[in-house]
Amino acid sequence: MSSVHSDPLPPTASPGARRSDDHYTSQKLAIGLGVAAVVITALVGIQIGTSGATLIDVLQTFWAKITGTVPTDRASLLMHNVIWELRLPRVLLAILGGAALAVAGVLFQGLLRNPLVSPYTLGIAPAAAFGASLAIVLFGATAGSAAVSLVIGALLFSFLNTALVLSLASARNLHPTTLILVGIALSQLFGALTACIQYFAEDEVLAAIVRWTWGSVNNSAWYQVLALFVLLALAFPYIRFRSSALNAIAFAGDDSAKSLGVAVSTVRLQTIAIAATLTAVTIAFTGIIGFVGLVAPHIARLVVGANHRFLIAFSAIIGALLLVVADAVGRLVISPGVIPVGIIDALVGAPIFLYLILTRQKAIE
């Protein structure tokens, strides 16, 4: 056996005989700090806007809601309403949407064993865009009354797309390459259908479609926050429960994962369904916010490593941070105008991502 011990790789600091979960103190610390960072950026984000607000105003609003009282003077009432009806849902939708897209990204990348995959790889975004475009054409380009039909249109076609991808790829046992190729085909199909609508649409409709595809949290509403929150609260325990199966599929491959006792096809089907639902519901509310679902998992891997037990939670944190910050920046730069979060997200995120790829290449390869 002596030859087995004689490799040239020098030893790193040996951890010795560590016990149990001591292995993961840094990961747990990172998650704790991450949650704190999300809370702080959220509190800052709520204060940003044309009518201003201080931390005191924000806290007073919370207090008023908790105690069930309503401010009596007009100025306080206005501030109260701005914070509660506009700022808070907007910031919370950014947090939950960012978290949902990032979690979906981690799941897709792991399940398809491909670092280039995003929540949109299976064609959900073009399908949602087609659904939204159809809704805009059928029910008019004005927001407000059209908002719900937009959400329903986007959701409907996202689910249709996911059902198509899964049933077509199940003929090949949901093999990762098949899933990706079917996703590409359907992306092209729905992209072409949307292009048809755009080609024949009037200027006003065309503008509405394009605006939707930029992705923003401008039209946030409490029901959306609630829906995403419930969805994440239901999905998260299941995903966590599957984290060791995900590890086996992502890092050992399908055959080895099976030999490690993992029901690969079942786990893949269920987890893709969850990731697709998270993506579909988020973009039905926000439009297509790119980038965060691709990049948040990579940034998270650089910090807490690739183990899904911690990666999923930490990706959610990074996703939330990216969108909250991007939205805050979008409200600041051309105030009182608002740049959609999807645009800022990519503008700010791309250089960060490039930096990480070029300096920390090993972690991403």
Place this chain on the structure above:
Amino acid sequence: MTLKIDSLEVGYGKRQVVKGANLKVEKGELVGLLGSNGSGKSTLIKTIAGINSHTKGSITWNGGTDLTKLARRDLAKIVAYVPQSIGLSFGLDIREAVLLGRTPYFGTRPRDEDWVHVEAAMQRMGLDELGDRSVTELSGGQGQRVLIARALAQDPEILLLDEPTSALDIRYQWQTLEVARDVTRKKNVAAVIAIHDLNQAARFTDRVVFLQDGVVIADGPPADVYSPELIKRVYGVDVELSVHKGFVQVHPLSDREHSHLGLHSTTSALGHNHHPVKHRDYATA
């Protein structure tokens, strides 16, 4: 304690790959599975590991347990599978890559007992100093050792190795084979290794089994089984045999149509990573 495979049939769709294979492996015994590409070696191993499902026959362990009827997770506590070294897209650290072997044993959170197995497996494979390194930093040989350590952490009674040496250079081929043999002895597992190199099989295994067209056509200690006739039949190559340090060795004869192969018949016997027999695989297909 015996792994017993009886009249096993496995197919993909309409194509039968294993057509009634019979095989016995005792505890503490390393059996080499030989045969040309497409002879069913890999399929047989994957079927024992529960990756493929069989159509007929049985796989039993220890007299009674029918491995094909076990729940996936329970099977994974008895049978461990070592694939060829594979490329990895994400940088898991080595300790966690070995921890994957404990997947059948814990839920979300590894217990103390799981870490004990992980540390022991890493130590046995000489990886204990490298635990915090990323698997993407490893050489092929080290990567293969991580895969074997993962299988050991699984605490198996049956160890299956599917051509673990094919992607390695000669040094790591020998390391891997030495490790496979040592582990078989020390952990007292029933081990099956699919392997291409006849000389290495003769050097390291207790018994060899030749598969051809999905059935076992020869079974026994290498020195008894190897013959120019058998090797001609399986691989379509003319060879001479010799004995080196007590191990039977195979030397392909040079051949006008394939004169670029065996200029000196001893080249392959010395173990250069050059498989003359592979070039003739199609001859039997």
